[in-house]
Amino acid sequence: MTMSLSAELWPDVQPETARRLMLAGVESFARRGYHATTTRDIASAAGMSPAALYVHFPSKAALLFAISKYGHEQTLSLVESVVARETDPVERIRLLVEDFVAWHARRHTVARVVQYELQALPDEEFEIVAKLRRRIEQVVREVITEGAQAGVFTVGDPHTAARAVLSLGVDVSRWYSERARQTPKKLGQEYSELVLRMLGTKLS
Amino acid sequence: MTMSLSAELWPDVQPETARRLMLAGVESFARRGYHATTTRDIASAAGMSPAALYVHFPSKAALLFAISKYGHEQTLSLVESVVARETDPVERIRLLVEDFVAWHARRHTVARVVQYELQALPDEEFEIVAKLRRRIEQVVREVITEGAQAGVFTVGDPHTAARAVLSLGVDVSRWYSERARQTPKKLGQEYSELVLRMLGTKLS
Structure with missing residues (x-):
């Protein structure tokens, strides 16, 4: 999946960082299920720190x-x-x-x-x-x-x-x-x- | 779910302990997903030790x-x-x-x-x-x-x-x-x- 895909999936979501996290979330949840995925997994799949994730989403x-x-x-x-x-x-x-x-x-x-x-x-x-x-x-x-x-x-x-x-x-x-x-x-x-x-x- | 349910679900599985573990597995996987469930969770839901689980199933x-x-x-x-x-x-x-x-x-x-x-x-x-x-x-x-x-x-x-x-x-x-x-x-x-x-x- 590419960056442009996240804009295609969620055209109304801003900024791009939030969309990138949603895409990383989708991929992680789809692969291992919600409960087995940590915010650290998602942040790292999006190339960010867990702290950067919390700026956009207060929780998993x-x-x-x-x-x-x-x-x-x-x-x-x-x-x-x-x-x-x-x-x-x-x-x-x-x-x-x-x-x-x-x-x-x-x-x-x-x-x-x-x-x-x-x-x-x-x-x-x-x-x-x-x-x-x-x-x-x-x-x-x-x-x-x-x-x-x-x-x-x-x-x-x-x-x-x-x-x-x-x-x-x-x-x-x-x-x-x-x-x-x-x-x-x-x-x-x-x-x-x-x-x-x-x-x-x-x-x- | 009761004990008799496991016999109803898997009439061909013996012994009853194996069926009890399968039932505990179903309930745990359905609730939290496969990846977030540990063998310890399953054993404990079945009222057994992890070692007792391994007697019947070598792995999750x-x-x-x-x-x-x-x-x-x-x-x-x-x-x-x-x-x-x-x-x-x-x-x-x-x-x-x-x-x-x-x-x-x-x-x-x-x-x-x-x-x-x-x-x-x-x-x-x-x-x-x-x-x-x-x-x-x-x-x-x-x-x-x-x-x-x-x-x-x-x-x-x-x-x-x-x-x-x-x-x-x-x-x-x-x-x-x-x-x-x-x-x-x-x-x-x-x-x-x-x-x-x-x-x-x-x-x-």
Whole structure:
């Protein structure tokens, strides 16, 4: 990973030193897990002293929270932006799955930390992230419910369907690597076809 | 978790002390991750001395391998047993998804270790487990391919479809808890309906 990657991952985070620490955090947490990683490991992976880390993040938990919060905000914004620019439920689901899946493939290392280290967050920070997660699920559930009411989707329980749609995307971060058969974009397209069928859409 | 749970989880493992250590390993790895857990932590969670642990498992990695191997063997056997007793592709997928999903819900703590600590396995042990994983995926892919050839499934790439089917099951272990809306069995049934639709089956 290069320096420019950190700017690409977290365009809103300043200064660059904070982004560099987040990147070192992602790599360390993904490799050995949150609990086995020390702030010293992270600082040293970022080429800094532990004291320099504390200037930006008061604790290891604060660094995990930053990574987790930005990751959830990015996926929420991706989902909300599709809903804002499309009105047709089928197109909404298609684009939403394409983008959500592609994000989890392209950003698989970040996504693994975002998705699998939640329980390491302190209570208050966990609650903030849980709220973002509930919002993401709610948006997807509403699109499915609207589509079902409009007669373009056939689903039993929209809760279960929304959970399954997001599950498919989340799990991509577990298995995806640069050696995967498809590019993130292509995988997103294939998964959106599968999801539309799963929701009972008659595909042309 | 109780003592009888360890016998339920690993009926083929003897003696009971080994099972007790595996259970303590599962709980410790699930709570803090593999790398942050010491053999001393595990032994003490099992009410034993570290020396007593080494009688059964020469290393922490050997314990993880035992947990991982049994978990994969159980899910492979579950998948193979459905294929052995059913011939209809639709019924095969229905039962296979029901059982695979229910296992990941009912055994969610074990399944988390089995699914998310793979990269902590030493190379040789990893290869053994990877072979079991490839076999599971192959069985599912073959059922899908046969169904597609018989005209009861409509799928683009059977690789992608098999991956997605298993992904839905695996990800259940990430989010499922005793507070979930459905029992493992009910969730398995709902997911099998979603999967059959995803594979383009005309459901009555």
